Amino acid sequence: xxxxxxxxxxxxxxxxxKVFLECVQDMDHENMFWYRQDPGLGxxxxxxxxxxxMKEKGxxxxxxxxxxxxxxxxSLILESASTNQTSMYLCASSKLTEAFFGQGTRxxxx
Amino acid sequence: GQNIDQxxxxxxxxxxxxxxxxxxxxxxxxxxxxxxxxxxxxxxxxSYNVLDGLEEKxxxxxxxxxxxxxxxxxxxxxxMKDSASYLCASxxxxxxxxxxxxxxxxxxx
Numbered sequence: 179x180x181x182x183x184x185x186x187x188x189x190x191x192x193x194x195x196k197v198f199l200e201c202v203q204d205m206d207h208e209n210m211f212w213y214r215q216d217p218g219l220g221x222x223x224x225x226x227x228x229x230x231x232m233k234e235k236g237x238x239x240x241x242x243x244x245x246x247x248x249x250x251x252x253s254l255i256l257e258s259a260s261t262n263q264t265s266m267y268l269c270a271s272s273k274l275t276e277a278f279f280g281q282g283t284r285x286x287x288x
Numbered sequence: 289g290q291n292i293d294q295x296x297x298x299x300x301x302x303x304x305x306x307x308x309x310x311x312x313x314x315x316x317x318x319x320x321x322x323x324x325x326x327x328x329x330x331x332x333x334x335s336y337n338v339l340d341g342l343e344e345k346x347x348x349x350x351x352x353x354x355x356x357x358x359x360x361x362x363x364x365x366x367x368m369k370d371s372a373s374y375l376c377a378s379x380x381x382x383x384x385x386x387x388x389x390x391x392x393x394x395x396x397x
C-alpha cells in the first residue's frame with residue numbers, strides 16, 4: 179500500500195513561531211508537493227519539488243519555505259507563523275500523474 | 289488565466305444517480321482528474337481521463353470532452369458513504385494540477 183505520512187494531524191502554534199511540517203513517502207516518487215486547503219477555495223500549491231535539493235515555488239509561496247534533503251522527505255517551514263496561515267496543509271507525492279496525499283495537518287495559529 | 293469551475297454543493301437521494309460537472313481552462317492539457325475527499329481526510333484518487341469519452345469504474349464513471357473543456361463524474365446507486373467532497377483537477381502543460389474548489393455531495397436517505 180502506498181503511503182504518504184505527515185508528522186501531525188493537528189497543530190496549534192503562536193504567532194511568530196517557526197513551524198515545521200514534515201512529510202514522508204515510501205513510494206520512491208520524484209515529485210512532492212505542499213498544498214493548503216481552505217473552505218471555498220481549491221487546493222492551492224505552495225511549493226513543489228521534482229528531485230532531491232530541488233524546489234519550485236507554487237502559487238502562494240509567500241511566508242513559506244521548503245526543504246528536500248532526502249528523496250522520501252519534504253518539509254514545509256513557516257518562517258514566522260501568522261494567523262492567516264491557519265489552514266489545512268496537505269502533502270502529496272507522485273511519479274507521473276496520479277497524486278497520493280497524506281492525511282493532512284490542521285494548523286491553527288493563535 | 290487558469291480556471292476550474294464546479295458546483296459548490298449538490299444533494300441527492302440514496303439509491304439515485306448524480307452527475308457532478310466540471311469545466312476547465314488551463315494552459316495546455318495533460319488530463320483531468322477526479323478525487324474524493326471525506327470530511328477531515330485526505331483526497332483519494334477516483335479517475336483520470338486524457339482522451340474524450342466515458343471511463344467506467346464500478347458505480348463511478350467519468351466523462352471528458354476536450355473540445356468543450358468539460359468533464360463530469362457520474363455516481364450510480366448512491367450510498368450514504370458517498371457523502372463527500374468531489375474535487376476536479378486539470379493537469380496543465382507543465383504537469384501541474386489546477387484544482388477546483390470541490391463539490392460537496394450530500395446524500396439523503
